[in-house]
Amino acid sequence: MTLSDASSERTRVYVLQSRQPLTTDPAHAFPADRYDVVVVTDGTAQEVLREDVQAGPVTVVRAARDEWDSVVTSMPPDAVEIVTNDEYCVAACARLRDVVGLPRRHPTNVDGYLDKVVMKCHLAAAGVPVPQAVALDPVVVAARDTAERAVSTLGLPVVAKPRREANSRGVEMLEDAGAVQAWLARHDGEPGWELEAFVSGDLGHVNAIVRDGRVEPVQAGRYLGPLLGVGEGRALGGWTVPAGSEWAARAHALNRAVVDVLGTDGDFVVHTEFVARPDGRLVVLETAARAPGAGVSELALVHAGVQLEIANLRLQAGLPVPVPEPSGRQACWLWLPVPPGRRWDAARDGARAAELGVDVRVRQVGREGNDGASAAVGASVVLVNDAPGGLARTVDAVLNEPWFRAHAV
Incomplete structure (x- = not known):
């Protein structure tokens, strides 16, 4: 069945979410006068939306993965849709759509888009350039010959990556053979990893x-x-x-x-x-x-x-x-980190940003200060400039503005 925004029938839309928060209000995709949106998550309700997203009330159902079937099959198939934009839910979404009898929208070979090793094998076989890699199958083995084989095959530095992750989670740059051996020791016995040649550029x-x-x-x-x-x-x-x-x-x-x-x-x-x-x-x-x-x-x-x-x-x-x-039109996004023990001065820095016409979305760690052990994203900016070469000049100006830098708490 193909939906239409003009249809008079209300449809319940289940949005699956786990580790990647929604970056926009789901009502922008599914207007409230036509759709009932329910976010189903195995995470926390507070992490369903990214902190800087401005949204109305969102209905959230928390349930373990093995309970998702019963949640989404509670509605008749002709009154339900199941969607996701979470890397960690794509396979589950495709499967649940099949269970309910909805048309297939995800690629048939979804693993080619989810598993970095499978992806590179398919692309390399077709002549599409990819980095050389070593799959650590079935698990990581912290043996000296594993490190030696990786370094001799891939060179240095080596990039360690989980096969099925997103947002750079778990990615590490290993600069020398000692770092490779230490990484193998830390992950000994774990499945789902690869080592990849570093490509400069x-x-x-x-x-x-x-x-x-x-x-x-x-x-x-x-x-x-x-x-x-x-x-x-x-x-x-x-x-x-x-x-x-x-x-x-x-x-x-x-x-x-x-x-x-x-x-x-x-x-x-x-x-x-x-x-x-x-x-x-x-x-x-x-x-x-x-x-x-x-x-x-x-x-x-x-x-x-x-x-x-x-x-x-x-x-x-x-x-x-x-x-x-x-x-x-051209545009740029910036994420601004807040070091430990620092924050942004909203009154002073916000006023200066406003003078430049820059909308800075300050997150909680930026407003209240970073009491963690490492820097965290404290604010985000989207810049737009229509003049030729103007965007690069605007980005350079923002990066060098005093308000861009966090202050001591």
């Missing part, structure tokens, strides 16, 4: 909508720097690149190749991260059959008229989503 991302076998380009962008290091006080961020640029064209071609290999069946958003090496070659790091996190979905709304998280949720429910169209 500029980090980028590319996003598209996949529906009816078509790949519709949305946006391509660059990251400010490595996606690790917030705990050490490094700011994270990224910005869009002009739709007509060579970078964008090559990124979209790479994304199309990735989806052609992993599967275009289904209706979903695809998000691919890659490295542009100094020699110009683009190397795929990972991909996901869901909308991206951080501020990337918001940038897509500015850049192409489509908010990616809203689009991904609606696509799964069979609802219409606009065709992405380049607006000519």
Whole structure:
């Protein structure tokens, strides 16, 4: 059954969530006058929405994974939808849709989008560039020859990654052979890990909508720097690149190749991260059959008229989503870390940000101070500038503004 926003029948939409919070109000995808949205989580109700999301009341049902079937089958199939934008719920969502009898919206070979080892094996076999990797199957073995084999195969540094995680969780850079051996000792006997060759270059991302076998380009962008290091006080961020640029064209071609290999069946958003090496070659790091996190979905709304998280949720429910169209506008997101013992001065720094026309969303750790042992994201910013080259100048100005830096508590 295909839903319609204009239908008079109310539909209950179950949004599955576990570890990745929603980055937008679900009512933006499913208006309250037509849908009853219930978030089903095996986490905590407080972590269903990212802290900076402004939303009305959200109905949340907490239940263990083995109870989700009974929760979602409590409604007749013709009055229910099941969706997710959580990496840790994609497989469960696909399975539950099958159980209820809803049309398949996720890729048939969903593991190709969830498991980094499976992903790289498929892409490498098709000639799509990926880093060389060593799968630690069936479990990590803390033997000297394991470390020696990894270093001789991959070189140094080595990147340790969980096979099925998101948001850089568990990722570590191992700079020398001693660090590799120490990492193996810490994870001895654990399943689900890989070691990967480090690829130097500029980090980028590319996003598209996949529906009816078509790949519709949305946006391509660059990251400010490595996606690790917030705990050490490094700011994270990224910005869009002009739709007509060579970078964008090559990124979209790479994304199309990735989806052609992993599967275009289904209706979903695809998000691919890659490295542009100094020699110009683009190397795929990972991909996901869901909308991206951080501020990337918001940038897509500015850049192409489509908010990616809203689009991904609606696509799964069979609802219409606009065709992405380049607006000519560029945007950037920044996450600002707060070191231990520091906070932002909302009165002083907020006033200065307002003078510059910058909307800073300060989180609790930014308002009340960081009493933890490492830096934490304390505020977020989305910047928009329509002038040629203006966005880069705006980003540079913000990074050097005194209010950007946290103050002692």
